[in-house]
Amino acid sequence: MTDASTNLLDIENLWVRFPTRNGIFDAVRGISFSLGRERLGIVGESGSGKSMTGRAILRLIRKPGFITADRMEMDGEDILNVPETRMRKLRGHKASMIMQDPKFSLNPVMTVGQQITEALRTHEKVSKAEARKRGLAMLDRVAIREPERVFDLYPHEVSGGMGQRIMIAMMLIPGPEILIADEPTSALDVSVQLQVLEIMDELVRERGMGLIFISHDLNLVSKFCDRIVIMYAGRIVEVCEAGKLHEATHPYTRGLLNSVPDLEHPRDRLEVLQRDPAWREAPSVSALL
Amino acid sequence: MNALEIKDLNVWFGDGAARTDAVKHVSFDVAEGASFGLVGESGSGKSTVLRAIAGLVPTWSGEMRVMGEPLGLTRTPKFYKTVQMVFQDPYASLHPRQTVDRVLSEVLGLHGFKDIDSRIDKLLRDVGLGPGFRFRYPHQLSGGQRQRVAIARALAPEPRVLLLDEPTSALDVSVQAEILNLLADLRAEHGLTYIMVSHDLGVVGHLCGEIAVMQTGEVVEVLGVEKMRALQAEHPYTKHLLESSIGAVR
Amino acid sequence: MTATADKQSMREWLLAEEPTSRRQARAAAWYQGWLSFRSNTLAMVGLIILVFLILCAIFAPLLATNDPFAQDLAARLKPPGWEGHFFGTDSLGRDIYSRLLYGARISIYIVLLVAMVAPLLGLVIGTISGYMGGWVDVLLMRFTDIFLAFPRLILALAFVAALGAGIENAVLAISLTAWPPYARIARAETLTIRNSDYIHAIKLQGAGTARIITRHIWPLCISSLVIRVTLDMAGIILTAAGLGFLGLGAQPPSPEWGAMISEGRKYILDYWWVATIPGLAIFAISLAFNLLGDGLRDVLDPKEGGQ
Numbered sequence: 103m104t105d106a107s108t109n110l111l112d113i114e115n116l117w118v119r120f121p122t123r124n125g126i127f128d129a130v131r132g133i134s135f136s137l138g139r140e141r142l143g144i145v146g147e148s149g150s151g152k153s154m155t156g157r158a159i160l161r162l163i164r165k166p167g168f169i170t171a172d173r174m175e176m177d178g179e180d181i182l183n184v185p186e187t188r189m190r191k192l193r194g195h196k197a198s199m200i201m202q203d204p205k206f207s208l209n210p211v212m213t214v215g216q217q218i219t220e221a222l223r224t225h226e227k228v229s230k231a232e233a234r235k236r237g238l239a240m241l242d243r244v245a246i247r248e249p250e251r252v253f254d255l256y257p258h259e260v261s262g263g264m265g266q267r268i269m270i271a272m273m274l275i276p277g278p279e280i281l282i283a284d285e286p287t288s289a290l291d292v293s294v295q296l297q298v299l300e301i302m303d304e305l306v307r308e309r310g311m312g313l314i315f316i317s318h319d320l321n322l323v324s325k326f327c328d329r330i331v332i333m334y335a336g337r338i339v340e341v342c343e344a345g346k347l348h349e350a351t352h353p354y355t356r357g358l359l360n361s362v363p364d365l366e367h368p369r370d371r372l373e374v375l376q377r378d379p380a381w382r383e384a385p386s387v388s389a390l391l
Numbered sequence: 392m393n394a395l396e397i398k399d400l401n402v403w404f405g406d407g408a409a410r411t412d413a414v415k416h417v418s419f420d421v422a423e424g425a426s427f428g429l430v431g432e433s434g435s436g437k438s439t440v441l442r443a444i445a446g447l448v449p450t451w452s453g454e455m456r457v458m459g460e461p462l463g464l465t466r467t468p469k470f471y472k473t474v475q476m477v478f479q480d481p482y483a484s485l486h487p488r489q490t491v492d493r494v495l496s497e498v499l500g501l502h503g504f505k506d507i508d509s510r511i512d513k514l515l516r517d518v519g520l521g522p523g524f525r526f527r528y529p530h531q532l533s534g535g536q537r538q539r540v541a542i543a544r545a546l547a548p549e550p551r552v553l554l555l556d557e558p559t560s561a562l563d564v565s566v567q568a569e570i571l572n573l574l575a576d577l578r579a580e581h582g583l584t585y586i587m588v589s590h591d592l593g594v595v596g597h598l599c600g601e602i603a604v605m606q607t608g609e610v611v612e613v614l615g616v617e618k619m620r621a622l623q624a625e626h627p628y629t630k631h632l633l634e635s636s637i638g639a640v641r
Numbered sequence: 642m643t644a645t646a647d648k649q650s651m652r653e654w655l656l657a658e659e660p661t662s663r664r665q666a667r668a669a670a671w672y673q674g675w676l677s678f679r680s681n682t683l684a685m686v687g688l689i690i691l692v693f694l695i696l697c698a699i700f701a702p703l704l705a706t707n708d709p710f711a712q713d714l715a716a717r718l719k720p721p722g723w724e725g726h727f728f729g730t731d732s733l734g735r736d737i738y739s740r741l742l743y744g745a746r747i748s749i750y751i752v753l754l755v756a757m758v759a760p761l762l763g764l765v766i767g768t769i770s771g772y773m774g775g776w777v778d779v780l781l782m783r784f785t786d787i788f789l790a791f792p793r794l795i796l797a798l799a800f801v802a803a804l805g806a807g808i809e810n811a812v813l814a815i816s817l818t819a820w821p822p823y824a825r826i827a828r829a830e831t832l833t834i835r836n837s838d839y840i841h842a843i844k845l846q847g848a849g850t851a852r853i854i855t856r857h858i859w860p861l862c863i864s865s866l867v868i869r870v871t872l873d874m875a876g877i878i879l880t881a882a883g884l885g886f887l888g889l890g891a892q893p894p895s896p897e898w899g900a901m902i903s904e905g906r907k908y909i910l911d912y913w914w915v916a917t918i919p920g921l922a923i924f925a926i927s928l929a930f931n932l933l934g935d936g937l938r939d940v941l942d943p944k945e946g947g948q
Contacts, residue, residue, distance in 0.1 A: 292632065296638055361568035366622075486843075493663075526663060544842060
């Protein structure tokens with residue numbers, strides 16, 4: 103059984119590499135981090151390796167890309183060398199992932215209800231009626247007003263915000279302990295963004311899960327996370343407590359914070375990030391617990 | 392003089408039962424040299440207004456004037472010399488098989504300029520790209536660099552009005568800052584009029600002096616940026632938008 | 642020494658991050674394409690077979706051991722290897738090896754002619770139809786449908802019957818039956834391209850329809866057509882061979898491969914090589930084009946490329 107003292111994830115010296123015509127491209131370059139029963143934010147710009155890190159945890163890196171690491175453990179179990187069949191069990195059951203756009207992650211030819219019950223029934227032996235009951239309850243939990251009606255809708259008949267809430271329901275119904283959310287709201291409108299994140303946050307806390315929230319938006323992440331990892335060029339440049347984000351010292355983090363136009367505190371010119379080549383070469387900061 | 396006058400603009404797609412009204416009775420004026428923002432969520436019709444002005448949507452009614460001249464169903468070469476547009480996604484707005492040089496020289500040629508070589512150099516310098524970028528293909532450029540090329544293309548005919556359709560929403564925040572600074576500089580330098588569409592109140596508040604808020608095809612409120620920064624909106628929808636975007640920051 | 646140094650600097654020039662002229666940028670784009678094509682082993686095999694066949698066709702007079710038309714009834718239907726006849730002789734005692742070499746000229750001639758006519762016709766009709774939309778689209782596409790509705794060989798037969806037998810008419814007939822799929826592809830591509838922002842952008846610069854179609858849409862459609870043409874080449878050669886086989890393509894003394902099989906058919910049980918060897922040649926060229934087409938798809942497909 104899970105012991106409260108072990109971390110949900112322990113990853114040491116993770117590399118994600120892609121062979122290309124001009125040699126090997128390193129998307130993630132030797133990062134180490136762990137995830138307790140906490141909410142961990144991974145922030146960086148496009149190309150920083152943040153999404154690759156999220157995929158690497160579930161070993162979802164597409165060929166010809168490959169992963170190397172010194173240690174990768176999920177809840178104490180080695181996941182670096184286990185066969186794909188075991189990994190498939192772990193995905194969904196132990197850890198699930200929510201992607202950016204529900205339009206592409208929901209199956210267009212299956213109803214919402216079919217997809218949710220299928221997610222449940224692949225991991226648990228339950229009757230159809232039971233699955234339906236639990237699916238409806240789950241839809242209700244993600245603040246969908248008429249779960250009975252939505253249950254029989256097809257993905258194209260629901261809005262983006264609702265689609266993403268359905269995704270959350272689908273991912274959480276097998277009761278995973280880790281949720282990886284990769285830019286879960288960047289395809290959504292501002293006014294639904296917060297609602298979706300609040301629902302996700304509530305469920306994660308209620309169930310005592312570990313959350314990895316991957317985003318480019320530092321402010322948003324700081325609002326919904328306990329600890330923030332800032333990535334640059336495949337490495338971790340800084341780790342800080344979410345509450346102390348504004349005390350962050352790395353010039354990259356400072357630059358990211360200052361380059362966002364702020365409605366309430368207008369400036370004539372926005373601060374432009376001066377990228378220092380040394381950041382790229384600096385050793386990765388460890389985010390192990 | 393007003394650079395742009397829109398009166399009772401309606402835009403629709405489809406006919407008969409399938410008709411959807413994307414823009415309903417929208418009116419606003421933009422003074423020359425001003426920077427006007429259109430804000431709303433997806434489906435609010437904000438981009439459609441821009442496309443109707445540009446002549447990319449043929450099904451519209453109402454009255455539109457650019458620099459005092461009414462717009463008809465087709466656009467004249469003079470219009471294209473006055474109004475230009477920058478698109479949302481820099482990955483989709485450059486032809487994948489054309490070098491920067493090819494893009495700019497074709498555009499300059501279309502507008503009848505002769506000194507193409509020196510103009511390309513100047514345009515690239517204006518948008519902060521060196522001559523080293525001249526013969527590159529889009530796939531050899533980063534998102535920010537592509538958007539700079541797209542801006543250079545829009546500036547090529549020396550327009551007076553720029554339509555900006557979410558010009559930074561596909562970019563990283565640090566790159567967004569660079570592009571927003573560039574747009575501010577260009578406006579000051581060339582005395583351009585901007586009409587900018589965005590879902591990001593922070594971006595609009597940074598660049599625009601006056602902002603129209605759109606919801607389901609209608610303008611619900613037009614307010615000055617000072618009022619918006621002070622969170623003094625009248626309409627409940629504007630208030631809701633302001634709250635959500637401030638909420639995401641705090 | 643200097644040769645390798647030159648080679649090195651040439652490579653650097655081609656792979657430069659910052660090309661300094663139009664010519665260099667274009668050359669670099671081609672070179673990049675060549676590099677990714679070269680890494681595809683099967684496609685290279687296809688290319689090598691094709692180059693080999695083209696060289697055979699060009700140097701046929703030098704490589705041939707006999708006159709392809711010279712008959713020697715005393716030496717008819719001799720097996721491969723008999724008295725310097727590599728692939729034996731046919732029913733009239735003609736050297737199959739030499740006929741095969743000259744036949745390569747005909748096959749490549751057919752391929753080139755069809756490759757010029759059919760895709761071009763398809764490209765023009767498809768892009769106009771896709772870009773203009775409305776009634777132009779309806780009219781052109783229904784016209785295309787009529788051609789698509791006929792079985793290809795039957796339609797080609799009808800054309801040949803109307804125009805008269807002969808290799809040029811066979812080519813024309815094949816082209817006229819082969820263009821509709823290209824028009825379909827070109828139209829489908831155009832429909833996705835015409836709503837892209839770069840087309841809107843050039844429209845906003847005042848570019849006219851003709852310019853947009855020829856300068857902006859064609860370059861993007863051509864790559865998928867080239868892929869499709871190379872993949873179809875095998876079928877085109879087979880159709881040409883089929884017409885030859887039915888006696889409606891190349892006429893008897895001509896060493897066209899299909900006609901050769903047709904002649905060998907009568908003896909296939911006792912003298913297998915007469916039909917088999919031209920068959921193998923058709924197989925080789927078809928395979929080569931298919932492999933090449935697959936490789937080109939990897940290089941040219943805009944959806945895959947650009948990464």
